[in-house]
Amino acid sequence: MSAADLLTAAPSREPARHSNFTRVVIYGLLILFAFIYLVPLVVMVMTSLKPLDEVTGGNMFAPPHHLTFDPWVQAWGEARIGVSDTAGIAGYFWNSIKMVVPAVAISTFLGALNGYVLTKWRFPGHKLVFGMMLFACFIPFQSVIIPMAVILGYLGGIGNSLSDLTGYSFGFGNPTENLVIVHVVYGLGFTTLFFRNYYEAFPTELVKAAQIDGASFFQIFWRILMPNSTPIFIVTVIYQFTNIWNDFLFGSTFAAGDQSPMTVALNNLVNTSTGIVEYNVNMAAAIIAAAPTLFVYIVGGRYFVRGLMAGAVKG
Amino acid sequence: MAFLEINGLRKRFGSLEILKGIDLTLDKGGFLVLVGPSGCGKSTLLNTIAGLESISSGEIRIDGDVINDLHPSKRDIAMVFQSYALYPNMSVAQNMAFGMEMRGVPKAERDKAVAEVAKTLQITHLLDRRPSQLSGGQRQRVAMGRALVRQPRVFLFDEPLSNLDAKLRVDMRVEIKRLHHQTGTTIVYVTHDQIEAMTLATRIAVLKDGELQQVGSPYEVYNSPTNLFVADFMGSPSMNLIEGKIARTNGAASIVLQRDGDQPIVLPAPSSANEDKLHDGGSVIFGIRPEAVSDPESADRHSKSVATFNSHVDIVEPAGSDTFVVTKIAGKEVTARMRADTDVRPGQNVPFAFNLDKAVLFDPASTQRI
Secondary structure (H helix, E strand, O other): HHHHHHHHHHHHHHHHHHHHHHHHHHHHHHHHHHHHHHHHHHHHHHOOOHHHHHHOOOOOOOOOOOOHHHHHHHHHHHHEEOOOOOOHHHHHHHEEEEEHHHHHHHHHHHHHHHHHHHOOOOOHHHHHHHHHHHHHHHHOOHHHHHHHHHHHHHHHHHHHHHHHHOOOOOOOHHHHHHHHHHHHHHHHHHHHHHHHHHHOOOOOOHHHHHHHOOOOOHHHHHHHHHHHHHHHHHHHHHHHHHHHOOOOHHHHHHHHHHHHHHHHHHHHHOOOOOOOOHHHHHHHHHHHHHHHHHHHHHHHHHHHHHHHHHHOOOO | OEEEEEEEEEEEEEEEEEEEEEEEOOOOOOOOEOOOOOOOOOHHHHHHOOOOOOOOEEEEOOOOEEOOOHHHHHHHHHOOOOOOOOOOOOOOOHHHHHHHHOOOOOHHHHHHHHHHHHHHHHHHHHHHOOHHHHHHHHHHHHHHHHHHHOOOOHHHHHEEOOOOOHHHHHHHHHHHHHHHHHOOOEEEEEEEEEHHHHOOOOOOOOOOEEEEEEOOHHHHHHHOEEEHHHHOOOOOOOEEEEEEEEEEEEHHHHHHHEOOOOEEEEEEEEOOHHHHHOOOOEEEEEEOOOOHOOHHOOOOOOOOOEEEEEEEEEEEEOOOEEEEEEEOOOOOOOEEEEEEEOOOOOOOOOEEEEEEHHHHEOOOOOOOOO
8 A cells, every 4th residue: 555545545534433433322322212112112012912811910011922813803893992882993993094085185185276376376365365274274173173063063954954855965964074074174274385385396487388388277287286296295195194093182072983083982992991901902903093194104204204305495 | 560569568567667668570480589687577578478477558469460368378379488397297208299289189190290390309319208317408409399399470488598508508599590590480589698689689679677778680789779778788798888078170070088197089970970969068978899999900991980099908808719908098998809819918008990980979868879
C-alpha cells in the first residue's frame, strides 16, 4: 500500500468506527422498543393457544404446554356474546365487514371528488367550504351523537313509510347502513383534507391539457387524476379502514344486538359478568378483531409513509 | 380576412386589469410570437385564446368564427405547455391519442395518425414508453406530437423551451421552425426570450403591463421600435440609449451628446426621424444598436451616413465571434460591436463609427419614437 493510499484510506476509517458505536445504540433502542411493543401481542397469541387451566394456573409469559386451537374455534363460532347468543363473533365480524367496506369506499371516493373540485375547479368561496369541511376533523365524536340519533331516527321513519308503501325499506333504518352513513359523514372531513392536499401539488397544466383534449369533468377525474393518486388512495383507505373498524362509540350507540359491529361484540364477550372468564377465548377474539387492520397495514403500509410525505414535499 | 383575430380584448381580475384592450391579427400559416417581460400578460393572452381563461370584454375569432365562449375543446386548438403536461399514467402513444380518443375517433384511425406524427418527429421508438422514462428534449417532442396529431386550426405554445438547457433549446428552436415550414400551421407562441421571438416569428407582438407596445415583423420590431421599451427589450446586447439635445443650425437638425471632460459629439439627425418634431434645444434620446457602432474599417459601406469620433475605451468583452467594446458617452455606457480580432485595450482612445442609417430618436417625455 502506497503512502497516498494510506492518506486516503485513513480518514474514511475514522467515521466508520464512530458510526459503529452509534449504530449499536440505535439498533439497541429500536430492538428494545420493538420488544416493548410486541410483548402484549406475544402474550395474547400464547394465551389464546393454551387450555384454560394452563392460563389460570400458569405463568403469563410461559409458552403453551398443550397447544390447542380450541379457543379460536370457540371465539369464532361458539362463544357466548352478551346474554343469550352463543354463535361466537363470526356474525359480528361480517357485520363489521359489511359496514367498513362501503363506508371506506364511499368516503374515499367522495373525498377524492371533493379534493378534485377544491383544487382544480375552484369556485368563489372554495376556501370557506374547505375550512368548514376541515372543521369536521375537530368535532369530537360524543358531541354529534344526539343530533345524529335524531337524523337516523328520521331516516328510520322514512324506511318505515317506504316499507308500508312498497314492502321494502331500501335500507333506511338498517343499523349497518346507518353506521355506513355516520362513518361516511364523519370521515369526509379527513378524506377531503388528504385528497385536497395531494391534488394541490398535482400539476394544474395536466388538467388544462386534458380540457383542451376534450375530456369532461369526470373523464379528467377518472383518466388523469385517479390513476395518479395511488399513494394518497392507500393512505386514505388505511386511515379510514382503521378508524371505522376500530370505532366503538358509534357502533355501540347506533347498532344493537346481533347487528352490532365487531368491536361491540368483543366488548360484550370480554365483559361477561357471569361464569368463568375464558381468557384464552377472549384473546383469540381480540386477535381476530385486530386482524383486518393488521392485514391492511401489511399490504399497504409501505405506501402509507410515502403517501404522507407526498403531500408534504412538492415534487 | 385574417385567420386569427383579436379585437379589443380585455381581461380583469376584480379591479386589476391584466389585458388592456388587445388588438391583434394573424394570417393563416403565420407564426405570431407574444414577447414581453414576466407579468406582462402574454401567458394570460394565450390562455384566453385557448379558452382556459375567460375574457372580460372583446372578441376572439378563428377563421371568422367568434370563439369567445366556446369550451377549449371546441375551439379546434392545441397547446404545448411549459411543463409539457404529459399524462404520467399513459404511454407516449396514449398521450398523443388521448385528444382523439375523447373525440371518439376510431382506434385504427388514431393509431395511424399517431404513427405518422411520430415518424415526422422521429419519436417512433418512444411510443411505448412512459413520460417519466423520457429526457427533457424527448418530452418536448412528445408534447409537440400530441398537439400536431389532431391537426388543429391554431397551435398555442406557452414558453415551450424554457425548461431545456441552453444547447437543447437552440436545437429545438430550429426544430420548431422546420416544423412550421413543413406543416404550414398557424402558431401563437409565448416567450420571454427575445432571441426566440426574433428567430421564430413571422410576426412579433411586444407586450408590457397588459398593453401591446408594437406588432410587426421581426425586422420592423428590431430596426424601428416604436418606443423606448421595445428598443430596450429587443436585441442582445440591448440598444444603446443616450440622452442628448437637439440643435438646429440653418434649418438642419443635429444631435448633441455631452461628454465628461471632452468635446461634445455632434451628429446629424438620423434620416428615420421626423424632422418636424425636432425643436432646437429640445431633449432627445438617441438610440443605436451595438452592431451599428463599430470600428471604422468594419462600418457598413452601403450606409448613407456614418459619423466617426474618438472615445476612451472602458471595458473590452471578447465574445469569440465579436468583441464588444464599452465606452462612456453622456454618462451612459455605450456598447460597440467590433471585429473579433480588434486590438483594443481599456484606456485607449480609439475611433468609433456610428452608422446613422440605423439610429433612432425617442422623445424622453412620452418615450415614443420621433
